Amino acid sequence: MDVIVGGGIVGLSVAWRLARSGRxxxxxxxxxxxxxxxAAAGMLAPVSEVTYTEAPLLRLGMAALRRWPSFAAELxxxxxxxxxxxxxxxxxxxxxxxxxxxxxxxLDELAAFMEKLQLPVERLTGRECRRLExxxxxxxxxxxxxxGDAWVDPRxxxxxxxxxxxxxxxxxxxxxxxxxxxxxxxxxxxxxxxPDVPAPALADGGVPRRLRAERVILAAGAWSxxxxxxxxxxxxxxIIRLSSAQPLLGRCVRGTVHGSSVYLVPRGDGELVVGATxxxxxxxxxxxxxxxxxxLRDARELVPGVTELEVADVVAGLRPGTPDNLPVIGPSGTxxxxxxxxxxxxxxxxxxxxxxxxxxxxxxxxxxxSPGRFQEIS
Amino acid sequence: MDVIVGGGIVGLSVAWRLARSGRxxxxxxxxxxxxxxxAAAGMLAPVSEVTYTEAPLLRLGMAALRRWPSFAAELxxxxxxxxxxxxxxxxxxxxxxxxxxxxxxxLDELAAFMEKLQLPVERLTGRECRRLExxxxxxxxxxxxxxGDAWVDPRxxxxxxxxxxxxxxxxxxxxxxxxxxxxxxxxxxxxxxxPDVPAPALADGGVPRRLRAERVILAAGAWSxxxxxxxxxxxxxxIIRLSSAQPLLGRCVRGTVHGSSVYLVPRGDGELVVGATxxxxxxxxxxxxxxxxxxLRDARELVPGVTELEVADVVAGLRPGTPDNLPVIGPSGTxxxxxxxxxxxxxxxxxxxxxxxxxxxxxxxxxxxSPGRFQEIS
Numbered sequence: 001m002d003v004i005v006g007g008g009i010v011g012l013s014v015a016w017r018l019a020r021s022g023r024x025x026x027x028x029x030x031x032x033x034x035x036x037x038x039a040a041a042g043m044l045a046p047v048s049e050v051t052y053t054e055a056p057l058l059r060l061g062m063a064a065l066r067r068w069p070s071f072a073a074e075l076x077x078x079x080x081x082x083x084x085x086x087x088x089x090x091x092x093x094x095x096x097x098x099x100x101x102x103x104x105x106x107l108d109e110l111a112a113f114m115e116k117l118q119l120p121v122e123r124l125t126g127r128e129c130r131r132l133e134x135x136x137x138x139x140x141x142x143x144x145x146x147x148g149d150a151w152v153d154p155r156x157x158x159x160x161x162x163x164x165x166x167x168x169x170x171x172x173x174x175x176x177x178x179x180x181x182x183x184x185x186x187x188x189x190x191x192x193x194x195p196d197v198p199a200p201a202l203a204d205g206g207v208p209r210r211l212r213a214e215r216v217i218l219a220a221g222a223w224s225x226x227x228x229x230x231x232x233x234x235x236x237x238x239i240i241r242l243s244s245a246q247p248l249l250g251r252c253v254r255g256t257v258h259g260s261s262v263y264l265v266p267r268g269d270g271e272l273v274v275g276a277t278x279x280x281x282x283x284x285x286x287x288x289x290x291x292x293x294x295x296l297r298d299a300r301e302l303v304p305g306v307t308e309l310e311v312a313d314v315v316a317g318l319r320p321g322t323p324d325n326l327p328v329i330g331p332s333g334t335x336x337x338x339x340x341x342x343x344x345x346x347x348x349x350x351x352x353x354x355x356x357x358x359x360x361x362x363x364x365x366x367x368x369x370s371p372g373r374f375q376e377i378s
Numbered sequence: 379m380d381v382i383v384g385g386g387i388v389g390l391s392v393a394w395r396l397a398r399s400g401r402x403x404x405x406x407x408x409x410x411x412x413x414x415x416x417a418a419a420g421m422l423a424p425v426s427e428v429t430y431t432e433a434p435l436l437r438l439g440m441a442a443l444r445r446w447p448s449f450a451a452e453l454x455x456x457x458x459x460x461x462x463x464x465x466x467x468x469x470x471x472x473x474x475x476x477x478x479x480x481x482x483x484x485l486d487e488l489a490a491f492m493e494k495l496q497l498p499v500e501r502l503t504g505r506e507c508r509r510l511e512x513x514x515x516x517x518x519x520x521x522x523x524x525x526g527d528a529w530v531d532p533r534x535x536x537x538x539x540x541x542x543x544x545x546x547x548x549x550x551x552x553x554x555x556x557x558x559x560x561x562x563x564x565x566x567x568x569x570x571x572x573p574d575v576p577a578p579a580l581a582d583g584g585v586p587r588r589l590r591a592e593r594v595i596l597a598a599g600a601w602s603x604x605x606x607x608x609x610x611x612x613x614x615x616x617i618i619r620l621s622s623a624q625p626l627l628g629r630c631v632r633g634t635v636h637g638s639s640v641y642l643v644p645r646g647d648g649e650l651v652v653g654a655t656x657x658x659x660x661x662x663x664x665x666x667x668x669x670x671x672x673x674l675r676d677a678r679e680l681v682p683g684v685t686e687l688e689v690a691d692v693v694a695g696l697r698p699g700t701p702d703n704l705p706v707i708g709p710s711g712t713x714x715x716x717x718x719x720x721x722x723x724x725x726x727x728x729x730x731x732x733x734x735x736x737x738x739x740x741x742x743x744x745x746x747x748s749p750g751r752f753q754e755i756s
Contacts, residue, residue, distance in 0.1 A: 290684075293678060
């Protein structure tokens with residue numbers, strides 16, 4: 001049996017694909033789908049996220065995005081939902097906008113770089129941007145459209161994954177894994193921490209104290225460091241969910257305001273997600289006055305109409321950042337221990353690719369994510 | 379029997395004082411202590427709230443503030459709480475600060491005006507302000523200290539009022555009053571709306587559909603207009619509650635930033651309330667992106683350290699504003715109908731005075747609040 005440590009979008013996706021292929025799996029998480037996946041905006045935007053130094057990440061992202069349509073369709077089917085629309089999977093692209101002359105110059109450079117990589121992008125004037133998105137601020141002077149970028153509602157995805165796992169009768173143990181059980185140099189299972197609040201006595205004797213496993217797959221995000229020395233650190237992100245009767249935007253919009261990057265992700269039900277801060281604060285998930293202030297300030301600059309929207313939810317999550325910004329996927333040096341963590345800002349995008357790598361379908365890309373590049377892991 | 383319509387701080391205070399004096403009373407409210415009182419910051423600051431045109435309001439406020447210490451002490455005793463400290467009643471004063479030269483000039487004028495009214499205020503330099511409140515922004519150039527101003531936690535006050543009423547066995551009917559029962563030109567009771575969600579069947583037959591009363595006291599805040607033509611309108615206020623381990627401030631701090639007034643009210647437990655917007659939006663209690671943005675922006679200007687604080691709560695309430703900004707307290711022209719509403723931004727401050735007026739202890743001030751000044755009431 002495989003024990004998957006972590007019930008975020010990565011752990012649940014891995015569990016689903018393994019269970020679907022006939023493998024017996026168990027997921028352990030004290031509160032599934034409540035961490036970084038719960039806070040994520042769900043942009044599937046490898047193109048608009050590209051930076052000059054991260055060609056490997058772009059390759060991973062493009063491969064992951066190609067897998068998303070079938071991943072969404074199969075997941076919706078397995079969850080018993082009416083098609084990929086149930087996940088709010090949308091493919092209208094991302095529009096990256098610029099305000100000042102410096103921003104415009106940076107956009108031109110980025111466009112040239114992307115064209116060299118043969119990425120499908122389109123350079124737009126301010127007027128063209130507003131024609132696409134009439135709610136954009138009049139001060140927007142130009143933009144870069146990545147028409148192939150997509151997005152999805154991560155909360156719907158994790159809910160669908162939980163439904164699919166339930167249908168596949170995959171056990172979900174609601175407990176925190178306190179350590180890996182090691183036996184003669186191998187990982188042989190996990191130890192479970194007692195619950196903080198005692199549960200009422202259960203007919204089956206409650207939560208077990210340990211789970212034996214042939215393989216432990218560590219998908220514990222920012223908490224993976226404490227369990228197996230994976231060099232991940234928590235990168236705090238705060239987001240705001242606004243709600244409106246009518247959608248304000250037809251596609252994802254992003255821009256750099258006051259030197260900080262902000263994005264707006266519209267949902268089919270009128271929700272508009274504003275994200276996200278990037279803070280190195282350790283294991284701190286407080287929503288702060290300063291975090292909200294910056295998000296609201298920057299969102300107003302991009303789309304002044306957000307002012308009128310209702311604040312539906314504010315939440316902070318911890319992304320698992322790695323030293324090279326690439327995820328850590330595959331067998332570790334220790335027998336019995338496999339890793340699926342370190343996805344940083346890309347957990348939602350990379351979830352389908354992560355499962356494919358673990359199932360041996362992407363050997364070339366797997367090399368980019370190899371745990372072997374970090375000595376600390378054990 | 380008196381039926382009191384409205385279980386906010388005014389209605390509950392009136393019910394408590396009447397019940398205490400031996401009068402049989404019943405309170406009707408679908409959700410007591412959840413409206414404007416729940417959103418209020420609790421400043422008891424008649425001096426720092428003074429404006430040039432509102433001498434009558436200042437007189438009411440000063441008289442109300444004088445009543446607060448004994449009101450708080452007696453309430454705490456009746457509620458079975460350990461003294462007025464249980465209400466977080468504090469008397470450290472309010473500091474009104476200024477940034478620019480224009481602000482300073484306005485502060486000088488206000489100081490002169492207050493001295494003419496023989497109000498106890500003290501004009502401070504920026505340095506003196508920061509000596510009192512070290513977390514103030516370096517840009518603060520001067521201030522006006524009103525050392526007699528006080529504040530209280532309105533949520534603790536309404537909780538204490540509910541406890542005191544419970545001990546006095548005052549019935550609390552959790553239903554909305556849909557109309558006043560009229561009988562031969564007199565008000566003779568109230569009709570109760572059926573609950574939105576049916577309550578489980580109760581032993582006593584559930585909520586009655588009407589309550590007969592010798593006197594109906596209307597304390598329904600912004601909802602008083604619909605019941606008896608009182609010319610009140612809802613004035614929306616949004617506030618943010620921040621939490622910190624250590625209190626950032628020792629007293630209430632207020633200031634005008636970008637032309638809008640903001641105040642910060644510290645609680646004993648480290649909570650810091652930032653208020654409040656003033657919006658004419660009808661019966662709209664949505665917390666909006668724009669409202670939060672303005673509060674956070676202005677609070678940061680006053681006290682930059684708020685940036686680090688956790689956002690504990692965001693809430694909007696509706697103040698009952700009147701055409702002349704004065705409350706409407708006393709018998710109406712219609713026999714059987716008494717009013718205690720229209721307190722606008724002063725409900726918490728004026729609650730003790732309101733009860734005194736209704737008990738006939740403040741005839742001179744009662745004249746300022748007389749319902750007779752509005753013809754619309756019936």
